[in-house]
Amino acid sequence: MIELADINNKNNKPMDVKTFWEYWEKDKDRVTKKCYFWLNNNHHEAEDTASEIALKIANKILEQDIIVKDIKSWVNKIAFNACIDAHRKKYRFDTSYDDLESDDISFIDEQSYVKPLDETIYIEECISKISKLIESFPESIKTSVKLRFIDDMDYESISSYLNATPSTIRKRIQIGRDKIKQSFTGYYN
Numbered sequence: 668m669i670e671l672a673d674i675n676n677k678n679n680k681p682m683d684v685k686t687f688w689e690y691w692e693k694d695k696d697r698v699t700k701k702c703y704f705w706l707n708n709n710h711h712e713a714e715d716t717a718s719e720i721a722l723k724i725a726n727k728i729l730e731q732d733i734i735v736k737d738i739k740s741w742v743n744k745i746a747f748n749a750c751i752d753a754h755r756k757k758y759r760f761d762t763s764y765d766d767l768e769s770d771d772i773s774f775i776d777e778q779s780y781v782k783p784l785d786e787t788i789y790i791e792e793c794i795s796k797i798s799k800l801i802e803s804f805p806e807s808i809k810t811s812v813k814l815r816f817i818d819d820m821d822y823e824s825i826s827s828y829l830n831a832t833p834s835t836i837r838k839r840i841q842i843g844r845d846k847i848k849q850s851f852t853g854y855y856n
Contacts, residue, residue, distance in 0.1 A: 680734065681728075681732035681733055681734055682728055682733050682734070682735050682738070683728065684725055684728050684729055687724060687725060687728055687738075688725065690738055690742075691721050691724075694739070694742065695717060695721065697819070698717050698720065698742060698743075698746050699713055699714060699717040700713075701743065701746055701747075701750075701819070702714075702716045702717050702720075702746055702749075702750055705746075705747060705750035705751075706750055706753060706754070712753060712757075716746075716749050716750060716753050717746070719749060720742070720745055720746050720749050723745070723749070724742065724745060737818070739818055739819070740817060740818050743817065743818070743819060751790075793851075796850070796851075797847060800846065800847060800850055801813065801843070801847075804843060804846065807829075807839055808839045808840075808842055808843050808846075809843075810829065811825060811829065811836050811839040811840050811843065812839070812840055812843035812844075814828065814829075815836075815840050822836050822837055822840075
């Protein structure tokens, strides 16, 4: 049986579908939980999206020789993007023409079309600003923050990976959080 830690590709070999499915069996619950969080606690939508993610990744691996150095981070990015797409589909569906049966056309509200676009732009601006900010951090803080929030590692795993004490890792991550909060003070309000 393959371990999650053994899947990270250090030999720059293309990933195969069998390896991916072995990884997915071990990690699908974590990905589904992430989707659940990103999709505003909608259990059914999270399960559907997680299944779509697995199928898309497997098809992509079959179509191309994909070299993945860190499968967990790669799957996280794909899952996040899939959840954003699910949000966009939901907004399009919510503003569908089901109400056209009525003679009243007042259901068309200008703000209902602007709001999802504004939210999307807002989210993209935030992500861009946070990414740039994290890249400007000192290497030790940047690495700790990325491992915690992008790779979803716990403090103990990060501390053993970076050969630092858990309290040092917590402090680095707190410094990173504080810098992010400080940079957003008054930015969007």
